[in-house]
Amino acid sequence: MLFSTLVASALALASTAAAAPSPQGYGKSDSLYKAMRSRGRSFIGTALTIRDNEPAEPKIIKQDFNSITPENAQKWESTEPSRGNFTLADSDRYVQYAKNNGLQIHCHNLVWHSQLPAWVTDGKFDNRTLIQVMEEHIKVLAGRYRGQCTRWDVVNEALNEDGTYRESVWYNTIGEAYLPIAFRLAAKYDKHAELFYNDYNLEYNNAKTEGAKRIVKLIKSYGVKINGVGYQAHLASEATPTAPGAAPDQKTLEAALRATADLGVDVVYTEIDLRMNTPATPEKLAVQAAAYERVAKSCLAVKRCIGMTVWGISDKYSWIPGVFAGEGAALIWDENYNKKPAYKGFLKGIVGR
Numbered sequence: 464m465l466f467s468t469l470v471a472s473a474l475a476l477a478s479t480a481a482a483a484p485s486p487q488g489y490g491k492s493d494s495l496y497k498a499m500r501s502r503g504r505s506f507i508g509t510a511l512t513i514r515d516n517e518p519a520e521p522k523i524i525k526q527d528f529n530s531i532t533p534e535n536a537q538k539w540e541s542t543e544p545s546r547g548n549f550t551l552a553d554s555d556r557y558v559q560y561a562k563n564n565g566l567q568i569h570c571h572n573l574v575w576h577s578q579l580p581a582w583v584t585d586g587k588f589d590n591r592t593l594i595q596v597m598e599e600h601i602k603v604l605a606g607r608y609r610g611q612c613t614r615w616d617v618v619n620e621a622l623n624e625d626g627t628y629r630e631s632v633w634y635n636t637i638g639e640a641y642l643p644i645a646f647r648l649a650a651k652y653d654k655h656a657e658l659f660y661n662d663y664n665l666e667y668n669n670a671k672t673e674g675a676k677r678i679v680k681l682i683k684s685y686g687v688k689i690n691g692v693g694y695q696a697h698l699a700s701e702a703t704p705t706a707p708g709a710a711p712d713q714k715t716l717e718a719a720l721r722a723t724a725d726l727g728v729d730v731v732y733t734e735i736d737l738r739m740n741t742p743a744t745p746e747k748l749a750v751q752a753a754a755y756e757r758v759a760k761s762c763l764a765v766k767r768c769i770g771m772t773v774w775g776i777s778d779k780y781s782w783i784p785g786v787f788a789g790e791g792a793a794l795i796w797d798e799n800y801n802k803k804p805a806y807k808g809f810l811k812g813i814v815g816r
């Protein structure tokens with residue numbers, strides 16, 4: 464009896480070994496979002512620009528992701544290029560894509576200082592009229608996709624690095640009240656979507672993270688709904704000219720997430736990419752894999768971290784090299800859509816062993 468139990472265990476071990484990752488270290492049936500769901504969290508997403516010339520992308524999305532964020536299609540300059548002239552065909556495609564494929568959609572974004580057309584920035588609107596402009600925009604966008612956006616980034620990047628408010632047409636004209644006003648309007652036109660404040664460099668648990676806490680408290684103090692904070696996580700996996708300090712250690716990442724989660728909101732990594740000095744080498748790819756692993760682990764360590772989105776699929780199309788000269792290779796598939804060590808690191812961090 465004992466002997467047969469031993470044999471059975473040995474066989475079980477052998478079959479586990481047979482199903483173990485392929486020589487490159489990836490199992491064929493690996494799935495980021497399934498691993499995340501099995502940990503009781505909600506989603507793993509990718510930023511998406513629909514490209515009809517890349518057949519690998521829909522396959523990867525099907526296998527690994529259950530959420531998308533339209534990379535550019537819903538931004539103000541694309542959706543309302545002149546006042547009252549709404550151009551929504553592109554945005555509609557993303558919402559339809561999510562629907563057709565049973566995916567969550569993290570809608571991005573309603574109020575931002577960037578990719579904002581000149582008619583808003585230089586319009587010299589007074590307080591009352593600018594609020595009206597904001598309402599017209601939110602009414603059309605949030606209203607059109609009512610009940611279809613899983614989450615909305617309501618306000619994007621309102622903070623300076625020292626935690627003070629960024630000077631923008633919104634802040635300069637309306638003052639800090641523009642934040643609760645935007646959230647109130649988003650809730651008015653789509654009561655179903657989860658409403659997020661989204662920013663970068665919140666991951667260091669520093670003055671900027673404090674700024675995000677202040678925003679959550681401010682919005683709540685107006686009696687307005689805010690469901691979560693998005694930590695973009697555009698980080699460097701090693702020291703680079705633009706980021707002398709590499710991605711924070713795990714303790715710091717966790718503390719940064721808890722800083723706002725402890726105020727009773729969800730937290731999400733909304734735009735993860737971990738860049739390096741290019742070209743990539745096996746050593747740098749290993750360092751990057753470890754950084755992806757600790758970012759994932761930090762999310763899993765915080766109860767209210769409901770999901771994570773990476774900012775694109777392949778290094779081929781990442782925004783990084785265009786903005787940070789000499790840096791790149793920031794995503795988890797390489798330019799030929801091969802999984803990088805970072806894929807495995809990320810998955811390992813999600814699975815937790």
Ligand code: G3I
Pocket residue numbers: 534535577578695734782
């Ligand atoms: O579509 C035009 C094309 O017609 C034109 O020929 C070409 C020439 O430059 O530009 C194209 O637009 C570009 C657009 O991406 C689409 O590819 C813009 O120039 C370019 O500025 C824009 O960059 C985007 C960037 O946001 C703009 O701020 C990136 O793709 C996008 O990844 C990036 O995403 C942001 C998030 O929304 C917010 N958080 C930071 C993150 C990274 O910057």
